[in-house]
Every structure is written in structure tokens, then in C-alpha cells.
Amino acid sequence: MARTATRSPRQPVNTSTDLVPVGRGGFISHLAGKAMPYTSPWIGAYTLPPMAGFATNQMWGDSALSAGLASAGLGVAGVVLSAVTWHAAGGSNKFRRYRRTQATASVAAGMGWLTCATAAGPFGSPMIDLWLLGGGVFAASWNIRQLMRNAHDETEPVEEKNSLGKIAEAIGLEKLTVKSAKGNGKGMVQAPIELAAGQTMDDVQAALPKLAAAMQVPTSGATIARNQENAGRGTLNIRVADLLKDGVQFIPPVRLGQLPNEPIPLGLYADGETFIINPFDADILQHLLVMGVTGAGKSEFARGLIAHLATRRKMTIFLADCSKGRQSMGHIADGVDWFLTDGREVKHLLKALPGAIKVRGDVLADEGLDQWTPKSSLNAMVLWLEEAADLADFSELDRIARAARSVGIWLVVSLQRATWTNVSTDVRANLQASACFGVDEAGDAGFGLPDRVIEAGAVPDWGSDRPGYAFATGMGIDQSRWAMEWRSGLTDRAYLAALVAAGAEHRDPLDEATATALGAAYAQRAHRGTNRLNPAPTGQLATAAHVLEEAGADLTTLPSAQEEAITVEIEDAYSEVMGLIPNDPEPDADYSGIDLDGSLPEVPADAGMQFERRDRLGTAEARQVIHEQIDQWLQARQLTFQPADLGPAAVSAGRGKPWLQGELKRLVTEGVLRRDGYGEYTILQSPLIPA
Structure with missing residues (x-):
């Protein structure tokens, strides 16, 4: 009697080690059982096609008309069946993708042969030759698949590491799961990441310099955007191509006469999206710190922003620049209500401002407003201080910064390094928004950008080598964009001058309450910008419309009276203050x-002076x-x-x-x-x- 191996009912079956029945009959039965799955493709390939071809040929092959119609119908059916097979045999791993291709090709080949056999007959040449050869190839290909299936279960998900996953593993982040990366076609690649147990996002951020080196991109070209709702997830942003290196065109206002709380486009992000700020529409008006070394692009950014604001109504701009005077902003001075280039006058302004802030607060209270909105009778205001450390002491700035926010006064402090010697920690704490251009030392960026932005890899330590590039926070910018590089638009002096002149008809003069509260300091100011009640002289408004039109500006938003009476040759409305005081x-x-x-x-007798x-x-x-x-x-x-x-x-x-x-x-x-x-x-x- 043949012996068989015995196994405990609870012992799992292992097909690679199980014993087989002993004896001739048992061995043959075992081989037959193993071979049966491999014979099915051969049986199907050499029986079904000739039977089906013979049947269709007998039914429709008698006449040319019926054979043609039948072939056409079978051809359409073949296309439909192939498409159904392609969609039904989908999969995400490589085994399923190969199966989809094989199954679709098998259906397409079989239906193609049947279509031809319907008209020509299945047993004539060359149909019988194609059947014999094609059937064998078909059966053998499925046998190979069955062999591979025995070595791997197709239903088992297969984890494949993409190139970013392999790089992450190479720099010591083996447990980091990097999802499928997607490029936006504009030089940016983004990949969702998931942390394994025991990892933190700080571990990933610490490895960013290694990742940037492995990807051969600048240090600032690899950043992490944290998921604010899940500490174990984030997005890896890699700038593989710099599409901003040739410069970014200045983006003009969509129309003249906008309100202060409408978006302000000022440049482009590295991923091609428009860089937009909207400080007066944020839940809290966040004062701005602009920082960067000489030549980093701060002035270009300032000109673009001030020119935008100078085309709006219910907006008043005070600009103090005692270091460069009119050199940087002189061509747009008409859009600035009070342009201060003398330290004495700046001192008068800063002393008068606390009283004006109190008056504005009282007005807003009477209007039932907790903070400034366009519904108020007051203008929104911008107080821009260039190299503020040279203009005011820390306690004075701190007092203004704390009180000005709710009354609609936006304080902008611009300087090269925001160290404690240039601006106190109390003042810096009130400058909750930032635009950090190039700095010489990576540590300097920490004086302007929040820690979480620095940790995400946003370190503009390129000095003045990349003018206009920066990182920005606050001002209504979504936090997911804080660690994204952007570049401000390149400005043209003639174009900005014409734009500011065109906006004069829309600029409102400073509201009476604030003007009165500022007192003689404002009433006796040396510079007076133009506005709808104080327009520029007609002789200065000759050709600016042509300048804007040549630059491609949309003049449909300009008043018709301005279109014929704007000039790019705007005379200096401000003379040297030092000589007048x-x-x-x-x-x-x-x-x-x-x-x-x-x-x-008491006057001594020998003093030589008498009253x-x-x-x-x-x-x-x-x-x-x-x-x-x-x-x-x-x-x-x-x-x-x-x-x-x-x-x-x-x-x-x-x-x-x-x-x-x-x-x-x-x-x-x-x-x-x-x-x-x-x-x-x-x-x-x-x-x-x-x-």
C-alpha cells in the first residue's frame, strides 16, 4: 500500500515542501494536477478560434456583402472588447500593468483573426498559418505569466520606491514614505511625505541640505511645507529649474481706484503662481519688516508696492527716507502724501503720530468699528520708514507699532539687518509680517523670518547675488507659501511715474480727522503729493498715457480726461528740505x-553782555x-x-x-x-x- 505523508490538521500547507504521493499512479496524478492549469491556454488557443471562425464564415461568408458587414461588426466589437479589457484589468503595481497589456493584446489579436476568418475562411492560407503560430505564442505567454504568478501573488501590493524615495533612503531617511512626485511644468516638483513611527518633521528638515545636494539644487531650493492638521505629514517642494532667473515683469493694477483691502500682485513664486499680498484684508493688520543687504532688491519691491497703493482710493502714504532721499522713490513721489527726507521733519511726524492714532481710535469707536475697514470715513495709511534705526528710538517705534494696527495704519520698517542694535526685540515682535531678501549670513535671516520658516529650509543666504528673490510671511499670505521662494517684479521708472500720475484722479486726500490731529507737522510739511483735489499741473500731464499704452497697460480703466493729459516727465514736487529749514x-x-x-x-560785570x-x-x-x-x-x-x-x-x-x-x-x-x-x-x- 502506498504511503502518504501525514500532517496535523492545524499545520499550514506549504506547496514548496509538501510531500507527494508515492507510487506510479500517485505520481502521474500529481503531474496531471500540476500540468492542468498550463494546458488551458493551449486548449483554448487551438479549439476556440477555428470553431468560432468556421461558424461565422458559414453564417456570413457566402456573399461579399454579408461577409463585409459581418467583418465590420466584428471589427467594432474587437475595439470595444479591447477597451473593456484594458479598463477591467487595471492595477497599480508592475505585475498588474503587464497583465493589462497582455490581456488587451490577446483580445485584440483574437478578434482581429476572427474578423478576417469570417470573410476568408479559417482553414485557408494564410489564416490557418496565423492561427497555428499566433495560438502557440498566445498560450506560451500565458504559461509564463502563470509561472511568475506562482513566484509572486499579484494581489499583493508592491511598494516601489521612486527616485525621491531612493534619495531619501540614501541620506538616512529610510523610514520616510515619499508619495508620487508631481511636477507643475514650471520647474517645481512636489511630493507628499509621511513619517514613520518615531520620526518627526524636524528630522526631515535637518536632512534638507543633504537632499538639496543630492538633487543638485540650491540649499533654498528644497523646502518642507508642514501639514498644519497632521504632524506626521507634509509636502516636499523641490525647485529643479529656476524660471525666475531672467526676471519677472511688473504686474500692474487690474484697474485704478481699487480699495486698500483688495489683492496686490507683486511678483511670481518659484512654482509660477502670482505672489500676492493683501495686508488690509487680513484678520489682523500685521506690520511689515523688510530686510536684506544692499542690492538685494528691497527698493525694487518698495517701488512696486507703493506704486500699486498710489493708484487706490481711501489710501494715504507717508514715506521717510533720509539715507537715499529722492534717489529711490523720487519718480513716484507724487503718489506719496508726505515724503520726508530730513530727520527733523521725521521727528515731528513721529511725535505727532500718537495723538493722531488716538483721534483715529475715537473716530472708529464712534463709527462702531473695532478696527479699520473701508466702511470708515478714515483713510487707510502706510507709514514706510527706510533705515528706521536712524529715524526713531526704540520706545517711540514700539509705542506706535502697538497702537497703530487697529486704527488702519500699516507700519513698514525697512533695513539691512534687524539685529537688536538696529531694532529692539519689542519692536520686532510687533512686526509680524516679513519680506526677507538676500542676507550675507544664514543666521541673519532669523531676525526677520519665523523659526518654522527657517526650519523648513527657507534661508535666503545668497546676499546680493540674486536681487529680487525673497521669502515672505503674513500680509494675508497662506502659510503653505511662507517657505516658497518668490521674486518681485522689475520696475521701469517712466512706467511707474505714468502709473502714479494716472492714479491722481483716484487718490483721496488724507481724511480731515487725521490731518487735524497731526497738526502743524502735517500742515507745514515740505512735500505734498497730488490727489483728486490737488492734481498735478496740466503742463506736466502730456504723454504718460502714451507710455502706458506702449507698455501694454489697459487704458480702459483710465478716466478719459487723464488719457490725454498724463506725462512721464513729472517734475520734482519736493525741494531740498535742509536748505529751507x-x-x-x-x-x-x-x-x-x-x-x-x-x-x-546773574550776569557778571565783566561778562561783556547786557540785557x-x-x-x-x-x-x-x-x-x-x-x-x-x-x-x-x-x-x-x-x-x-x-x-x-x-x-x-x-x-x-x-x-x-x-x-x-x-x-x-x-x-x-x-x-x-x-x-x-x-x-x-x-x-x-x-x-x-x-x-
Whole structure:
């Protein structure tokens, strides 16, 4: 009796090691069982085609008409069956893809042979030859597939590492799952990534320099965008081609007269998308820090942004640049309501601004608004400070930054390095938006960009080698874009000048509440930009429409009156301020050092100076002397003074310290003066003008 191997019912079957029945009959049965699956393709190939071809030929092959129609119908059926097979045999791994191709080819070949056999007959030459040869190839190909299937289960998913996955493995991120990467056709490749247990996104970010080197892209060309809802997922962004290297064209406004809270296009991202900011439409108006070395592109960015804002209504721009003066922004100065190039005037502005902020807050409260919106009667405002560390002290900037946000004043601070020596940590904490251009040291970027952006690989440490390239945060930009490189548009001086001139008809003058609150500092400003109530002289508006039209601008948005009366030759509306501001009155006079906050000094007999004795004037006459001196300073744009500066006037009126102190206090109460720190006073209005 033949012996058979026994196995515990619970022991799993292993086809590669199981024993087979012993004996001639059992061995033959075993071979037959193994061979049976491989005979099916041969049986089908050499029985079904001739039977089907014989049947169709007998039914429709008698006449040419019926044979032709039948062949046509079978041809269409073959195409349909091939398409159905292709879609039904889909799969994501390589075995299933090969099966889909093989199955579709088998159906197409079989139906093609049957179509021809219907008209020509299955047993004539060359149909019988094609059947014998093709059938054998068909059967053998399926036998090979069956052999491969025994070595691998086609239903088992196969993990295939793409090139990014292999690179990740090579740099030590073996457990990182890199999904299928997709290119956008504009030089960017994006790949979703998933972390394995025990990994963090910090591990991936630490390996970014190695990844950038392996991909042969710049360090800033490989960044990670975190998934804000899942710490185990993110997106790998790789810039494999720099499509911005030849420059980006300036993107003009879609129309003139937009509101401040509409989008502002300023350049292109590395993936080809438009770089857009919208600071006044964000939930919180975030003050902006612009940082980068000389030549990195800060001025180009500033010109483009200011030119856009200068074409809008309900918008007022104050620009202070004491380092370059009119060199960078002079051609668009008409769009700036107050262009300050002298430190003294900047000082007056910054001193007057807190009072204006308070007044604007009161107006918004009366209007039922928690923060500025276009519904308010107030203009939105931009205060742009170039090299702010040279213009104001830290405490002054901090006070303005904290209070200005809710009242619709956007503070922009531009400097080369935002270190603690240039801007305090308190001020920097209030500059929640950033535009960081090239820096010399990677560590400098940390003064302007949030830590999570730096950690994501956004480090613009290229200095001035790539002008216009930057990373930006805040200002209504989606956080997924914070670590994406962008480049600002290249501006043309003539074009921007014409654009700003065209926008004059839409620019609103500063609202009355703010203008009044700024007092004499604003009323006596050296530069006055143009607007719809204060247009540029007609003689200056001759050819700018032609400039815009030649540049491809859409003039349908320009008022017809402006189309014929705009010029690119916009004259300087601002003269040198330093030459117009006189020195302190008689600074070298013998009485210039008198301090009226203390007792009037006794004059030694040998001092060589004497004061003319005058009779004590009446109160009205004495006040007139003081008022005339203050008005004289105001007309000369000297808006600040110390009590000692009024010494000569007090002496000439025959008055002393107590009387003068009382007069200064009275003038503060009446709103003519404002007492600042350290005993200094700011002139708000002329005391000669009746209240």
C-alpha cells in the first residue's frame, strides 16, 4: 500500500515542501494536477478560434456583402472588447500593468483573426498559418505569466520606491514614505511625505541640505511645507529649474481706484503662481519688516508696492527716507502724501503720530468699528520708514507699532539687518509680517523670518547675488507659501511715474480727522503729493498715457480726461528740505543758554553782555511777544523748542520764569502746544490764529 505523508490538521500547507504521493499512479496524478492549469491556454488557443471562425464564415461568408458587414461588426466589437479589457484589468503595481497589456493584446489579436476568418475562411492560407503560430505564442505567454504568478501573488501590493524615495533612503531617511512626485511644468516638483513611527518633521528638515545636494539644487531650493492638521505629514517642494532667473515683469493694477483691502500682485513664486499680498484684508493688520543687504532688491519691491497703493482710493502714504532721499522713490513721489527726507521733519511726524492714532481710535469707536475697514470715513495709511534705526528710538517705534494696527495704519520698517542694535526685540515682535531678501549670513535671516520658516529650509543666504528673490510671511499670505521662494517684479521708472500720475484722479486726500490731529507737522510739511483735489499741473500731464499704452497697460480703466493729459516727465514736487529749514534763532547769541526752568542767571560785570532794561509789559502785550515768536518758528518749520529758547522773548517782555511757565501751560491746555518728554514742546498750531 502506498504511503502518504501525514500532517496535523492545524499545520499550514506549504506547496514548496509538501510531500507527494508515492507510487506510479500517485505520481502521474500529481503531474496531471500540476500540468492542468498550463494546458488551458493551449486548449483554448487551438479549439476556440477555428470553431468560432468556421461558424461565422458559414453564417456570413457566402456573399461579399454579408461577409463585409459581418467583418465590420466584428471589427467594432474587437475595439470595444479591447477597451473593456484594458479598463477591467487595471492595477497599480508592475505585475498588474503587464497583465493589462497582455490581456488587451490577446483580445485584440483574437478578434482581429476572427474578423478576417469570417470573410476568408479559417482553414485557408494564410489564416490557418496565423492561427497555428499566433495560438502557440498566445498560450506560451500565458504559461509564463502563470509561472511568475506562482513566484509572486499579484494581489499583493508592491511598494516601489521612486527616485525621491531612493534619495531619501540614501541620506538616512529610510523610514520616510515619499508619495508620487508631481511636477507643475514650471520647474517645481512636489511630493507628499509621511513619517514613520518615531520620526518627526524636524528630522526631515535637518536632512534638507543633504537632499538639496543630492538633487543638485540650491540649499533654498528644497523646502518642507508642514501639514498644519497632521504632524506626521507634509509636502516636499523641490525647485529643479529656476524660471525666475531672467526676471519677472511688473504686474500692474487690474484697474485704478481699487480699495486698500483688495489683492496686490507683486511678483511670481518659484512654482509660477502670482505672489500676492493683501495686508488690509487680513484678520489682523500685521506690520511689515523688510530686510536684506544692499542690492538685494528691497527698493525694487518698495517701488512696486507703493506704486500699486498710489493708484487706490481711501489710501494715504507717508514715506521717510533720509539715507537715499529722492534717489529711490523720487519718480513716484507724487503718489506719496508726505515724503520726508530730513530727520527733523521725521521727528515731528513721529511725535505727532500718537495723538493722531488716538483721534483715529475715537473716530472708529464712534463709527462702531473695532478696527479699520473701508466702511470708515478714515483713510487707510502706510507709514514706510527706510533705515528706521536712524529715524526713531526704540520706545517711540514700539509705542506706535502697538497702537497703530487697529486704527488702519500699516507700519513698514525697512533695513539691512534687524539685529537688536538696529531694532529692539519689542519692536520686532510687533512686526509680524516679513519680506526677507538676500542676507550675507544664514543666521541673519532669523531676525526677520519665523523659526518654522527657517526650519523648513527657507534661508535666503545668497546676499546680493540674486536681487529680487525673497521669502515672505503674513500680509494675508497662506502659510503653505511662507517657505516658497518668490521674486518681485522689475520696475521701469517712466512706467511707474505714468502709473502714479494716472492714479491722481483716484487718490483721496488724507481724511480731515487725521490731518487735524497731526497738526502743524502735517500742515507745514515740505512735500505734498497730488490727489483728486490737488492734481498735478496740466503742463506736466502730456504723454504718460502714451507710455502706458506702449507698455501694454489697459487704458480702459483710465478716466478719459487723464488719457490725454498724463506725462512721464513729472517734475520734482519736493525741494531740498535742509536748505529751507533755518537754524535755531540766533544760536550764538549771548542769551541762548538761558534756562527758564531755573532761575535767571546773574550776569557778571565783566561778562561783556547786557540785557536792555524794558518796562514790564501788560499781559496782552507780553503774550503777543511770546505768540509772535512761536508763530515765527512755525512758519520756518521749526516745530519743537525748549523753554530756554523763549528766553529773549520773555526778557523783552519784562517777564520771568513763573509767568513764562504759566503761559506755556496755558498754551498746552488750549491745544497750541504739546509737552513732550525732557521739557520739550511741539507746536501744533499758530497761537495767532483764533481758536
